[in-house]
Amino acid sequence: MPKLNSQQLSDLGDSFLAFAQAVGNYRMENSGLLTKAQNQQIKDFHWTLLHYADNMFTTSAKLIIEDVEASLETIRDVTGQINQTYHNLRKVQKAIVVAAAGVTLGAAIFSKNPQAIVDGIAELVNSWKAEDE
Amino acid sequence: MSIKPTLQKAGVFCLWLLIASCVNLKKVNDYASASGKNIKKFEELGYSFVQACNDKCLIEQLDKKEFLKKSCNCKNENEADSIMFLMYKSAKGYFDGLAKLSNNEVTSYKYDALTKALKDGDFGQVKINKDQVDAYSKISEVLTRAITDRYRRKKISQYIGEANDAVKVLLNALEFNLARNLTGRLESKNQSLQSYYFDLFDDTKASAYEKKKILEDYNSATSEINSKKRQIITFGNGLNTIAQGHQKLFENRNKLGTKELKELLSQYASDIQDIIDKINKLKNQD
Numbered sequence: 438m439p440k441l442n443s444q445q446l447s448d449l450g451d452s453f454l455a456f457a458q459a460v461g462n463y464r465m466e467n468s469g470l471l472t473k474a475q476n477q478q479i480k481d482f483h484w485t486l487l488h489y490a491d492n493m494f495t496t497s498a499k500l501i502i503e504d505v506e507a508s509l510e511t512i513r514d515v516t517g518q519i520n521q522t523y524h525n526l527r528k529v530q531k532a533i534v535v536a537a538a539g540v541t542l543g544a545a546i547f548s549k550n551p552q553a554i555v556d557g558i559a560e561l562v563n564s565w566k567a568e569d570e
Numbered sequence: 571m572s573i574k575p576t577l578q579k580a581g582v583f584c585l586w587l588l589i590a591s592c593v594n595l596k597k598v599n600d601y602a603s604a605s606g607k608n609i610k611k612f613e614e615l616g617y618s619f620v621q622a623c624n625d626k627c628l629i630e631q632l633d634k635k636e637f638l639k640k641s642c643n644c645k646n647e648n649e650a651d652s653i654m655f656l657m658y659k660s661a662k663g664y665f666d667g668l669a670k671l672s673n674n675e676v677t678s679y680k681y682d683a684l685t686k687a688l689k690d691g692d693f694g695q696v697k698i699n700k701d702q703v704d705a706y707s708k709i710s711e712v713l714t715r716a717i718t719d720r721y722r723r724k725k726i727s728q729y730i731g732e733a734n735d736a737v738k739v740l741l742n743a744l745e746f747n748l749a750r751n752l753t754g755r756l757e758s759k760n761q762s763l764q765s766y767y768f769d770l771f772d773d774t775k776a777s778a779y780e781k782k783k784i785l786e787d788y789n790s791a792t793s794e795i796n797s798k799k800r801q802i803i804t805f806g807n808g809l810n811t812i813a814q815g816h817q818k819l820f821e822n823r824n825k826l827g828t829k830e831l832k833e834l835l836s837q838y839a840s841d842i843q844d845i846i847d848k849i850n851k852l853k854n855q856d
Contacts, residue, residue: 447750487758494754498650498747505743508736512660515733519667522725
């Protein structure tokens with residue numbers, strides 16, 4: 438017999454739920470006519486049917502992984518590419534800051550000011566080391 | 571030779587470039603941000619398969635009047651929740667990434683540091699006019715942005731193309747699990763509670779006051795279940811709207827700036843926001 442898929446199991450769960458509702462309604466509507474033992478037996482049937490329905494819904498929810506496995510893989514791959522592109526674009530800002538530090542250092546060298554050169558080198562190193570945004 | 575006319579021409583060209591590039595992604599960003607926000611509402615649904623399993627055990631325990639709880643095996647429910655969580659995280663990660671990448675702030679590069687360096691620098695023989703520095707800096711900003719925006723748009727359209735089928739499958743599956751299977755479990759809980767409260771109410775030894783309390787408790791429990799069901803179904807409708815919006819994006823991925831697509835995306839973003847508001851309202855009614 439072929440295996441049931443997620444959709445079919447969920448449909449079956451709905452059918453069992455409707456069946457259970459009918460049994461439960463019968464018990465409540467006829468409680469005055471039923472003996473204590475009959476009442477308990479019908480109640481047990483009702484709860485067993487609900488238990489089956491619960492299992493069908495849960496198994497259907499688990500089986501869905503078979504339908505989405507390939508899609509999960511694709512999304513994971515595309516999301517990785519999106520994040521990589523985002524980080525590459527943010528690196529442009531870092532390049533600008535590093536270039537600015539380079540210009541400052543160049544100006545300090547032109548000025549022949551030792552302190553400005555030291556500060557310029559420190560700024561360049563810091564901007565290079567700075568974390569990407 | 572004065573550089574003013576050149577700068578003016580360059581300025582006009584840059585303005586055109588800017589309008590032609592970054593503005594187009596604003597609506598994509600609105601749609602992706604609203605979608606990410608909606609998907610995140612999954613965490614606030616407040617019901618899961620494990621919760622359904624625990625509720626069922628508790629009702630059985632109450633019905634059998636057992637003070638000590640028997641072991642409640644929720645292994646299957648735990649697995650079902652893990653699968654739903656995996657689908658949720660995956661969809662959220664994609665839309666968050668799309669929102670980040672389509673945000674125009676990504677390519678708003680600041681040239682302040684460079685401008686300051688050029689203005690403050692003592693370049694000996696070389697004299698740089700302050701206005702020239704400002705103008706070149708502005709042009710650099712716009713040009714960098716225009717170039718990177720073209721790249722960004724091309725990439726976004728590529729990613730939408732690659733992900734569309736998978737996004738639809740994933741969102742539909744998540745909606746199916748919630749709106750069909752999890753609400754099925756809630757309906758089952760509803761029936762168990764009805765059966766349990768009926769027996770309490772039907773007990774000839776119960777006083778009129780006790781019957782009143784039983785009815786009140788039962789009504790309160792069913793209201794809570796119905797509210798949860800409405801929240802889950804509304805959330806599921808949101809997932810369907812997001813999937814439809816993504817399909818429109820896919821169909822128009824090579825013309826992301828068209829007026830029609832912008833209007834459509836605005837509508838989807840607004841519909842998704844309405845659903846978020848509806849979920850919030852339902853939650854507050856709990």
